[in-house]
Amino acid sequence: MESVLTVQNLQKSFKDTQVLHDISFSVQKGEIMAILGPNGAGKSTTIRNIMGIMYPDEGEVIFHNHEGTTIPRHKVGYLPEERGLYKGVKVMDILLYFAELKDYPLDSAKERALTYLKKFDLEGKENVSVDELSKGMGQKVQFIGSIIHEPELLILDEPFSGLDPLSQDVFKREIRELAENGTAILLSSHQMNLVEEMCDRLFLINKGRRVIYGYMKDVKAEYAxxxxxxxxxxxxxxxxxxxxxxxxxxxxxxxxxxxxxxxxxxxxxxxxxxxxxxxxxxxxxISLHEIFVDVALGRSIAEKEGVLDA
CATH class of the missing domain: 3.30.70.260 (ACT domain)
Structure with a gap:
């Protein structure tokens, strides 16, 4: 399969503390890849290096044949864990603003926005101010903003946080559909049941180091x-x-x-x-949740580091 994103040997330190140790993985076209780990494991630092928010001390982030500052950011979508929409701005205006930031045609963006607002049960909300939306509605709008420009790579950091079960199902369906249409998706979440249900492969990190990397079915067979x-x-x-x-x-x-x-x-x-x-x-x-807990608690599974046909 075609690798859209390749992360090679990332090293990152803050002052005297090394937070990433030789991190390497890839995300392929049309797959949902999970990056998992306990709080403080290095997930957010890895994602920020991929997004160019910061740069590694050593190693490379490659998007197709582009790396570093040459990565075409308009082909990447990002839903950060820290949510944030401009208050006092209408829903359609904020979505078109996101599209403009990615150099996406505004006519196409408006058409896509209306389609997604209907799909996410927000039809008729395009002229509503963002600060009038519920938390769940705001999250839907921000998700739409992350995909409005048809990204080739989509990075989702805790996309299900705070969503009710019905909204979670809507997100799951859309994420699967995006992958089926060829989008490469890197997903970080602490909701292990959803990760286990949705993801093709996973990269499990702890204390800045790879613990497990492979296809979900192989991970379950090997570690569960x-x-x-x-x-x-x-x-x-x-x-x-x-x-x-x-x-x-x-x-x-x-x-x-x-x-x-x-x-x-x-x-x-x-x-x-x-x-x-x-x-x-x-x-x-045992479930992926139990594997995750074993890693977080430093049980024996964390000592059995491996790559499973990844």
């Missing part, structure tokens, strides 16, 4: 060990004694058993003690 939920009256010691169980979490009659990576599911299930109280049982892999 099986867990088994058993509903019944069982004591923790009995469950912990079952072979290949690494830890047990218990809440009342519900027990969650986390298995070793080497556990073979059919064999393990066959070896569950027959005297266990099993009213219900289910097995799946």
């Amino acid at each position: 060990n099986f867990k088994c939920m058993i509903y019944g009256e069982n004591d923790v010691q009995t469950l912990e004694a079952i072979p290949e169980v690494t830890r047990v979490e218990q809440d009342g009659d519900t027990s969650v058993l986390y298995l070793e990576p080497s556990a073979t599911l059919p064999d393990w299930l066959n070896n569950i003690p027959k005297d266990l109280d099993v009213q219900e049982i289910s097995v799946d892999r």
